[in-house]
Amino acid sequence: MFFRRFCLSAFALLCLLGLSAAQLPCQPQQTNALPIQLKQLGLPTKIDGTCGCQGAGKGSPTSPLRQANDLQNTIKNNFQLAPSAQQKLITVGDMIRLQGIVDDVPQEQLQRGDRFHLPSPAQRTLLRSINIGPNRQFGEGDLVTLVGFVIGARHSNTDDGESVNCNLAGCAANDIHVDVTAHPRDNDVDKGEQMNEEGLSAEISPHHRPEAWETFDASAYRSVFRTHPVMFAGQLFYDASHSPGGGPDRAAVWEVHPVYAIWVCRNTTLSQCPVASQNNPNVWIPFDQVRGAFNLNVQTTAKCQDNP
DSSP states (O other): OOBOOOOOGGGHHHHHHOOOGGGOOOSOSSGGGSOTTHHHHOOOOHHHHHSOTTOSOOSOTTSHHHHHHHHHHHHHTOOOOOTTOOOEEEOHHHHHHHHHHHHTSOTTTSOOSBTTBOOOHHHHGGGSSEEEETTEEEOTTOEEEEEEEEEEEEEOSTTTOOGGGTTOOSGGGSOEEEEEESSSOOTTSOHHHHHHHHEEEEEEOSTTOOGGGGGTTOGGGHHHHTTSOEEEEEEEEEOTTOOTTSSSOOSOSEEEEEEEEEEEESSSSGGGSOGGGTTOTTTEEEGGGHHHHTTOOOOOOHHHHHOO
C-alpha cells in the first residue's frame, strides 16, 4: 500500500480537535514565528490582514466543493511548522515519481484535474506518506528542500487573482510562480517541452513575502539563474486544480508551496552545490543577498509597475 495516514504538521490541531479548514490557524501573527528565512525576512503585508488562510470560497457554504477548496487553500497558506520538522531533500525526479503514483489512483478515489474537481478531506489523506523507494517516503505537508534550475518566474493571476489569495488583483497580492527544472534551460527545445519533460513549480506566496523576494522575476536575475542552481525550502503540496502537461506546463503538479527559504549557489554545477552546505555562505547565498553578491541592477518588472 502506497499510503499511510498521518497528520500534517500544520494540521495537528485539525487532526486532534476536528477543526474545519477555515478555523485552522495557518498564519502566525508574529513574523518571528515564521519558518526558516521568513523568520528574519518576512514582512506583514496588506494581504495578511485582508485574506484569511482559506482564501475565497467556491460553491455554496455547505457544498463539497467549498469544503475541498477551503482545505486546499489552507494547505497552500501553511506557514506553521511542527517544532520537530526537519528538511527532507527531494529531487525533481522524486516529484515526478510521486506524480506517477498519484496518476494511478482512480479519479473516483481522488478528485483532481481542475479547480471544480478537488479532493475531499478524506480523499486528501491519500496524498500523505507515499513510498517511492527504499527509505524514500514523502507526503503533502512535508518540509522539503529542492535544488534545480530556474528557467522562468512571473507574478501570476495579477488581473483577476485566484481563490487562495481572495481573488485580489495585482502583483503584491498574488503568488510568484517559479519554473524549476532538473537541468539548465535547453535552448534546442521549446520551454514548454522542457517543462513538461522535467519541470515543476515553486510558489512564493504574497503572505509575509520579503521585499527582496518581490522582484524574484526581475530580468536582472536571469543571467544568474541561467547557470547557477537555486535551492528552495518549503512545503510539499499537491495542486489538485491542475494536471501535468499544460496550463501551466510542467511534468508534475507536486509543488514547493509555499516557499519558506531561497538560496542561489555560487557555483554552476549541482555537484558543487551540495545541500549539506546550505549554511555555508561560500557555497549558498540567501536570495536577499544575491543582488549585492552579483552586483545586479534589479528593477521591478513593467508588469508589476503597471499592476502593483
